[in-house]
Every structure is written in C-alpha cells, then in structure tokens.
Amino acid sequence: MKLSDMPAGSSGTVTSVDDSSRVGRRLSELGVVPGVRVSVIKHAPFGDPVEVRLLRYNLALRKEEAAVVEIDPASTNGRG
C-alpha cells in the first residue's frame, strides 16, 4: 500500500520507491529505501503534510510525495 494511504499509528517496511521521479529520488537519499521500516506518526492540522519516523529520525512530507513510496504493512522486520 502507498505510504500516503497509511493511517497515523501504523507502520510497515518500504518495498519500493519510484526513484525515477525527483521526489522519489530525494526521498531515497533521505533513507526511504527498500527494507527500511517506516511508521506514520501524525498528520498536520489540515490533513497534510504527514510526519513519519524512519532510521531514528522524524521526517515530514506531503501526501503527494508519500504516494511514490510502497509499503508492506504486514512486514515488521525492516531496518529501523
């Protein structure tokens, strides 16, 4: 499922990032790469952007940016 569709409080492991897009490439540089565990912390007051946690830091990104990241919500053993 897409990272943008995940509700606050849920988590999963990154399965793919479309790194042909500028946004996807930037996200992968920030550590959003396959095998990394991502948890969704909260959404901003107007529903966007979204705050996520990965690799021991917190990242805020817009939903349309989060849409390039595919997550497997069932996989809980990603790198944290």
Add this chain to the structure above:
Amino acid sequence: MDGAEHQTRTRVIALAGNPNAGKTTLFNALTGLRHKVANYPGVTVERRSGRWTLGDAPAELVDLPGLYSLDATSMDEEIARDVLRGSPVSPVRPDAIVAVVDATNLERNLYLITQIIEHETPVVVALTMMDLFEEQGHVVDIELLSKGLGVPVIPVDARKGTGVSELADSVAGAVGTSQVLPAGLVAELSGEGSAVFARYRYISGLVQSAVKHNDVDAHRFSDRVDSVLTHKFWGLLVLLGILLMVFQAIFSWATLPMDLLEAGFGALGEGARSVLPEGIFADLVVDGVIAGVGGILVFLPQIILLFVFISILEDTGYMARAAFLLDRLMSRIGLHGKAFLPLISSFACAIPGIMATRTIEDRRDRLATIMIAPFMSCSARLPVYVLMIAAFFGGQTVFGFVSLGAVIMLGMYLLGIVVAIVVAFILKRTVLKAPTPPFMMELPPYRMPSVRTVLSNVLERAGLFVRRAGTVILAISIILWALAYFPRDGAAEPGTETVASDQLENSFAGRLGHAIEPAIEPLGYDWKIGVALIASFAAREVLVSTLSILYNVGGDADETDGLASALRDAKRPDGLPVWTPLTSISLMVFFVLAMQCMSTVAIVRRETNSWRWPLFMVVYMTILAYLGAFVTYQGGRLLGFS
C-alpha cells in the same frame, strides 16, 4: 613572522554536513563570533567563513550550506558540490573537508559522507551529538566506523569544546593526502540498480557491525512535546500565541530603544548643527545624512529583536514544526510552509522579513515570498494610517461601539494580505512558474538553543543591515535631500516655517510635484500630496513630516493633531476642500500597495543579487498602487462618496 611562513598559503578547510547535524554550532566553536559573509559569485547563496588554526598554521574554515546529498536538487547543494570539487564558484579547492555527522542519526548522515569521499580531497569526520548518543544507551566502535569509511572519525562536543584540538590535529595530518573509496563501497556501487540503494546497503552493513543501538527509542521526548506543539488544535493555538508574542515584542518592546535612538539622532543633529558653520554643508550633514541614516537605523531594535526570536525558534527545532503546521495553507497559494514566518515578520518591517526568507531553499519560492512581503502593512505605514484616520474618521463609530478608524485600519491590513495572496498566486503561475517544490523536511529533536548560535546569527543580520544603511541608503538619503533642497533662492530668511514651505515648493521635488499633478489628479491628489508621495518613496513615514512642512505645521511633538486639522481645512483655489475622506482612503490604499521604501529595495537587491527583481518590484507595485488608488477614488465618486 618570517618570510617562509608568509609563503605558505592559508589552508582552506570546508565544513560540510546535513542540516541539523550540529554544523553551525561546531563552526562557531571553531571560529568564534567573527565571520566573513559574502555571496558566491553570481548567486544568492551565502559564503560564510571564519579563521581557524591547525596547530600553528592559520586556516580558513568555509561553512557550506547544509545538505543531504551532492546530487544537486537545490542551489545550495549545487554550490556545496562545486566547492567540494573545486569548480569556478570557488577558485580554491579546499585542502580538506570536515564532514559533520550526527551520531544519533547515523545512517542518513553517512549517506552524504559516502558521496563526499568519492572526490580526492581528504575527509575527516566530526562525530557530533555523542553526549545524546551515549545518554540514549547506544555504543559505537569508532575505529571500526573509521575503517569502514576510510577516514578518521573524531568525536567532538562543540558546546564543551572537547575533541576540538584532536579534530584540528587530524585535519592537519590529512592535508596533502588523497581520499580513497573503501573497497566494500566500490563493490556495492559496481552492482546493478540504484546507486542510492547501494550506498544505503553499504551503510546499513557498516552501522550494523560498528554500532550497538539501544532499542529503547529516545525520540520520545520530542514526540511527547509534539503531541501538543503539532496537535491539530493546540498546536495552532500555541503557534498563534508565539506569533502574538513576537509581534508584541517587535511593536512594543522595541519602542523604548527606538525612541532612544530617535532622540539620540535628534541630539546628534542638533549637536552637529551647533558645531558646524551655518550653510549648505551643515544642512547636508544634519538634514541629509543624520536624518536620513538615523531614520533607517531606528529600525535596528526591531530587526535585532525579530532575529533573536527567529534564531531561537530555528535553533530549538520549532521552526520546522511551524512549517509543518502551515504548509497546507501556504501550498494552496503555491508557497512553502516556511514562507509563513517571513511574511508575518513583514508586518513589523519587510526588511527582516525578506532577510528571513533565507530558510526557504527553493529559489523561485523564495523570490515569490520576497515579492509579496512588502504588502504586509509594516510599522512605517502606521503613522500614515494614523494621520489619515485621525484627520477624517476620528471619533466615528460603526454599530455604535466599534471605532470606524479601527475598521479602516483592519481593512488596510486585509487589503495587503489579499493582494499578496493574489500576486503570489499569479507569480507562481507565470514568471516564477515551477512545479510545487517538495516539502520533505526533517523535524529535528527539540534542543536548548545555543546562546552562541543565536548571538552570532543576530550579529550577522544586524551587521548586514547597518552596512546597507551606511552605503546605499546613505546615498539615496543625500539624493532625496538634494531634490528637496535645491535650487535655493538666496532671499529666504532661514528658520521660519513659511520659508521652509516656499523653499520646498520651489525645489526640484516641489516642481516634480507640480509636474505629476495631472497624473495623480484622478487619484484625488493635488501637487502637495504629489511632493509628499515623491519624498515618501524613500520611506513611507516621511509622508507625515513632508506634509507638516508643506502645511506649515512645525514642531515634531504632537504634529498629528495640528496637521490633521490643517488637512481638513485645506482648500483648493476654487474653494473646495483638497482633502476628503475619499482622498484619504485613496491615499491609504496607495500606501498599502506601493513600494515606498528604499531600504527594502536595497535589501532585495542584496538578497537576490541583481537589480532585476528590486526594479520589477518597484514597477509592479507602483502600477498596482496607482490602479488601486484610481479605482478607489473614481469608484467611490461613482458610488456617490466624496
């Protein structure tokens, strides 16, 4: 110092690292508070450098913009990459690179390192936030980490000063060597697929072998704070409270130092007047230089206060949260969440507001924010609003209890905001057209602000402003003074008010006022308002003092009351009043929309590093102001107002 020492070139060391990795704190600790700030040739990115010593040898430490990767997606990253490679913008290739790595955020920080070590320049890693790292119960094998990266790794604590001399020794030792990429990384990179993924695979392996992470998540403190500060409701309320406090500070706490400065410049002027022989030179010094520069430096307390707040908000990590809270609203008009604070600051004064747009990485976004900042009604417009309202709407109420003046004042503020939104919307779809820049932003853990970082930031901004006041603004003050001073007719007795107004009518400025009268008549203005408009292109509040001279209302104290009644009583040759309530509204609308502030123009010139944008700003805002005032006056008359 002997000749041999003179011959050795000063070493240039570049400081690179992720934003929020502790780079600025380390830079300040290594170089002290005295920095040189200049722009890289042809671009708006600042080059900040300071003096450092490597053993006995002096070195220049260059602070590169914070960056996550060398694959330039922003101007900052492009510059950093160019400096690290030694290309045209930075003729001197650095002798070594100090790469700052935040120990508590190791994997993402190391990504940049895997790119930096690809170039020949020797790299030394400064490992920061070790105190926090150990507090969180993690353990790192420095030697293993160093071996895996092929560079020395030195733990430093910039706030306590530990590790600083070891860092200098290590850098001194590295100068002259050539960086080699570790074999493991070369192997990963030679495989198929994304290089980014490959680097992260290598880093992940390295971190797994060199670091034992305590699984208790220590970010909880910041998350707990954020459960209030970025809460859908409380978060916005706290933000509002903080903005209110900043506003309060700028408007009221700054009043005392501003009054003192004003009095000081007044006394300085009188002192100069009494010492200098009477004549043109004394007039130039007192009315041109001291009054002109003093009138601008009066804003210094506001600028300092604002930057104290901005620096604290940045340094604690709150600024990123404010952008997070407001990005949705700002992105609707095509701007970044980070544009909010500069725009709010511009209600006090557009100058610090424009200087604060530096936090916006995307060039077009930053330009769009700069272009609309002057629409926020700044404190220099207040005297104009106050005079107009006192003269024509004083004591009137709506619904019996709300002061009409307050409603009009609020209307002027709202007009500025609405026009700003429309202009930003248009700019982002035309001249500054670009895909919405990504928001992606780290929300760093909250930290105590460092006094040193705040102080150094404030000093730097205040210094830049003062230097502007000393050069461009001084020159413009003298030109405007001369326009109102020449030509002189010798017959005049100096000192009396009547003479002052005759002199002004006869001056170049007065003649210009007469010359533009046909053009401004449709706005409801006569030549005297024309003169005041011309004079107020230097600074808005000059309108009040110019009108006082033209209407022969002398004295600085309580000039508003005397002037207000003089304006009400003024008659045209045909006996009709010069000023009507509609004229005053038309004039206020003009002041909301026009670019009448030479200091702002000078700052925009500096911040955009070209004359194109400040000129564009003056032209489009003047046209808007003219149209706005025209529609107000003519529309008002059609509707039967006078």
